[in-house]
C-alpha cells in the first residue's frame with residue numbers, strides 16, 4: 001500500500017458528486033511528495049486558474065491537477081469519470097456501459113470510450129507515467 005490514507009465510503013461519495021473534490025483529490029495524489037515544475041524544476045508555486053491547478057512562480061507554467069493522469073482531457077465531468085474509473089478498477093460489479101450511461105446521464109458511447117481507456121490503462125500499467133499509475137493504484141488500493 002503506497003498511500004497512507006484510504007478512501008472511505010463518505011469520501012468516495014463526495015468524489016462521485018463533486019468535480020471540485022476530485023481535483024482536490026488528484027492534486028493531493030499528484031503532488032503528495034511536493035510540487036516540482038515540469039519545465040524548470042522549481043518547487044515554489046501559487047494556485048493556477050483552474051481548480052487545484054498549480055502555477056510555477058519562476059517560469060509561470062501551469063499544470064492542472066488532472067494533467068498526466070487518466071482524467072486528463074476528459075470531456076465530461078471528472079466526478080463522473082471518477083465513478084467509472086473506480087468501478088472498473090475495483091471490478092466488484094461488472095457494470096455495462098449502458099448502466100454507467102443510465103446512472104450518470106451520459107451518452108453510452110462516452111462511457112464506452114472512457115471505460116476502454118481505463119481497461120487499456122490497467123493492461124498497460126508498465127507503460128504508464130508515474131502519475132497515471134498512481135491515480136490507478138490509489139483507486140485499486142482503496
Ligand SMILES: [Zn+2]
Nearest residue numbers: 037040056059
Ligand atoms: Zn517552472
